[in-house]
Amino acid sequence: MEVIRKHALKNALDFGKADKKAVLGRVLAESPELRGKVGKILPIIEEIVAEVNAMPKEQLEKDVKQFEYVEKKEKRIGLPELENPENVVLRFAPNPSGPLHLGHARAAILNDEYAKKYKGKLILRIEDTDPSRVDPEAYKMIEEDLEWLGVVSHEIIIQSERLEIYYEHAEKLIELGYAYVCTCESGAFYKLRIDKEACPCRRNDIPKNLEKYKKMFSDYKEGEAVVRLKTDLEINDPSMRDFPLMRISEHPHPRAAGKRVYPLMNFSVTIDDHFNGLTHVLRGKDHIPNIRKQRFIYDYFGWTPPEYIHYGRLKVEELALSTSATKEGIETGEYTGWDDARLGTLRAIAKRGIQPKAIRRAMMDVGTKRSDINLSWKNLYAYNRELIERDANRYFFVDGPKEISVTGAPGMEFHALLHPDFKDKGNRSLGKIKEKETVKFYLSSSDFENIKKGEFLRLMEAFNVEIVDKKETCAEAKFISRELEEARAKKARLVHWTLGDNNVKIKVVSPEGIINGYGEPDLKNIKVDEIIQFERFGFVRLDEITDDELVFYFSHK
Ligand code: GLU
Numbered sequence: 001m002e003v004i005r006k007h008a009l010k011n012a013l014d015f016g017k018a019d020k021k022a023v024l025g026r027v028l029a030e031s032p033e034l035r036g037k038v039g040k041i042l043p044i045i046e047e048i049v050a051e052v053n054a055m056p057k058e059q060l061e062k063d064v065k066q067f068e069y070v071e072k073k074e075k076r077i078g079l080p081e082l083e084n085p086e087n088v089v090l091r092f093a094p095n096p097s098g099p100l101h102l103g104h105a106r107a108a109i110l111n112d113e114y115a116k117k118y119k120g121k122l123i124l125r126i127e128d129t130d131p132s133r134v135d136p137e138a139y140k141m142i143e144e145d146l147e148w149l150g151v152v153s154h155e156i157i158i159q160s161e162r163l164e165i166y167y168e169h170a171e172k173l174i175e176l177g178y179a180y181v182c183t184c185e186s187g188a189f190y191k192l193r194i195d196k197e198a199c200p201c202r203r204n205d206i207p208k209n210l211e212k213y214k215k216m217f218s219d220y221k222e223g224e225a226v227v228r229l230k231t232d233l234e235i236n237d238p239s240m241r242d243f244p245l246m247r248i249s250e251h252p253h254p255r256a257a258g259k260r261v262y263p264l265m266n267f268s269v270t271i272d273d274h275f276n277g278l279t280h281v282l283r284g285k286d287h288i289p290n291i292r293k294q295r296f297i298y299d300y301f302g303w304t305p306p307e308y309i310h311y312g313r314l315k316v317e318e319l320a321l322s323t324s325a326t327k328e329g330i331e332t333g334e335y336t337g338w339d340d341a342r343l344g345t346l347r348a349i350a351k352r353g354i355q356p357k358a359i360r361r362a363m364m365d366v367g368t369k370r371s372d373i374n375l376s377w378k379n380l381y382a383y384n385r386e387l388i389e390r391d392a393n394r395y396f397f398v399d400g401p402k403e404i405s406v407t408g409a410p411g412m413e414f415h416a417l418l419h420p421d422f423k424d425k426g427n428r429s430l431g432k433i434k435e436k437e438t439v440k441f442y443l444s445s446s447d448f449e450n451i452k453k454g455e456f457l458r459l460m461e462a463f464n465v466e467i468v469d470k471k472e473t474c475a476e477a478k479f480i481s482r483e484l485e486e487a488r489a490k491k492a493r494l495v496h497w498t499l500g501d502n503n504v505k506i507k508v509v510s511p512e513g514i515i516n517g518y519g520e521p522d523l524k525n526i527k528v529d530e531i532i533q534f535e536r537f538g539f540v541r542l543d544e545i546t547d548d549e550l551v552f553y554f555s556h557k
Pocket of ligand 1: 095127269
């Protein structure tokens with residue numbers, strides 16, 4: 001039945017595992033004449049589904065090419081059409097104070113999606129005009145993080161390389177009489193501003209302002225002079241009244257040695273959005289008040305502003321996002337680095353084995369909604385699970401190991417499938433025991449806590465035991481039988497284990513802390529970066545092999 005095979009292959013490839021109901025649905029949609037024969041074709045579907053589920057991915061990819069598929073219309077949620085989407089130019093404009101975190105991922109991914117959707121251009125603009133908030137390492141980290149995310153920028157612009165452009169345009173505004181150099185003591189200026197009154201500097205003529213502007217580059221010290229834009233002293237919002245465009249910072253800049261005059265954000269953003277040819281600006285709604293400020297600059301120069309799209313705040317619960325707090329924590333040793341598992345940086349997320357595609361899907365769900373929204377960890381993890389489940393081999397790991405000694409077991413070897421859905425992947429060896437008085441096993445502390453004297457328990461992939469004694473730190477059990485059916489009939493609990501004398505020391509780093517334990521011997525075969533599933537525990541990524549232990553990072557359940 002070629003039609004069944006066709007859809008089973010595609011289903012397996014799309015979802016990691018073919019599902020008989022999904023395949024049936026596709027088959028009936030393509031061959032409606034089979035509708036009356038569901039009872040007949042279902043066993044065939046089951047057989048073919050089992051067969052394709054046992055095939056390696058490479059084979060599926062090869063076989064699927066024999067067929068032609070009608071693409072289902074792609075469900076695009078969350079991304080409304082742009083207004084006037086001609087020759088679209090967008091930008092992602094982070095401050096280089098550290099690497100990117102999940103909050104940045106939204107801006108980066110949505111801009112990237114729009115650029116792709118309209119075959120436009122995406123500019124990466126590094127906004128580094130506040131020298132006190134520049135981390136010299138961040139430039140490289142941002143590029144690496146974007147590459148990992150799969151965000152393609154077509155041009156990189158670094159604002160500190162454009163200082164002359166801001167200087168020139170500030171001077172132009174002064175020459176046009178729209179800006180002035182204010183040397184008032186800031187307290188005095190704010191007092192006048194509250195009273196909607198002009199400060200004495202506002203009344204200076206253009207030559208005087210130009211002279212003072214020159215002095216900003218040599219004579220005045222930090223805090224002594226700023227260039228202010230003449231807005232409207234009657235505006236309701238005091239922060240809009242004659243807001244500053246340029247200031248002096250004597251903090252050394254890692255990329256602009258010898259410079260001391262810097263634009264403030266609203267000025268550099270406006271100049272660049274104009275000269276970089278931005279058609280659409282997609283950013284967080286905390287920037288809404290800036291539109292009004294920036295509009296003054298556009299109007300004075302006679303420029304047209306881009307279209308703006310503002311989205312709400314993305315709250316990422318449970319993980320720390322603030323770059324400045326993180327930096328401090330790294331310096332004081334509270335965090336191990338930018339990739340500490342407790343952080344929401346993309347580096348930490350990557351270390352935990354979370355795939356960039358899962359982040360993209362989660363961000364597409366969030367979209368450009370105006371209302372504030374929580375990032376759904378549940379969805380992000382579900383997307384990630386779909387991506388990694390198929391390739392993640394299974395292993396036993398017992399956390400907080402507790403001893404259980406079993407008497408009366410015959411000598412035997414233990415094996416289990418590397419992946420229950422893909423038998424072709426083969427077996428792993430869980431070790432062997434000799435027939436002797438007692439054999440030591442380890443159980444995880446949570447399983448150990450739950451066992452009771454007299455309980456009938458199944459050691460997975462091994463045998464059934466009865467607990468004959470339980471103390472605080474160890475238990476004794478006696479061998480009953482090997483039959484899984486017996487355990488099922490008795491509704492025995494199934495627990496995983498490791499052998500007392502053949503295991504690997506394991507450390508799992510998770511956002512909640514460090515978990516230590518023992519893993520089965522075949523874990524020695526896996527490689528750094530491999531993502532596996534610890535049965536009944538969750539997915540983990542191998543990060544490091546040290547002299548005496550394997551260090552994993554926890555992904556999710
Ligand atoms: N660099 C600014 C920020 O990260 C972005 C400015 C803007 O989007 O207009 O907040």
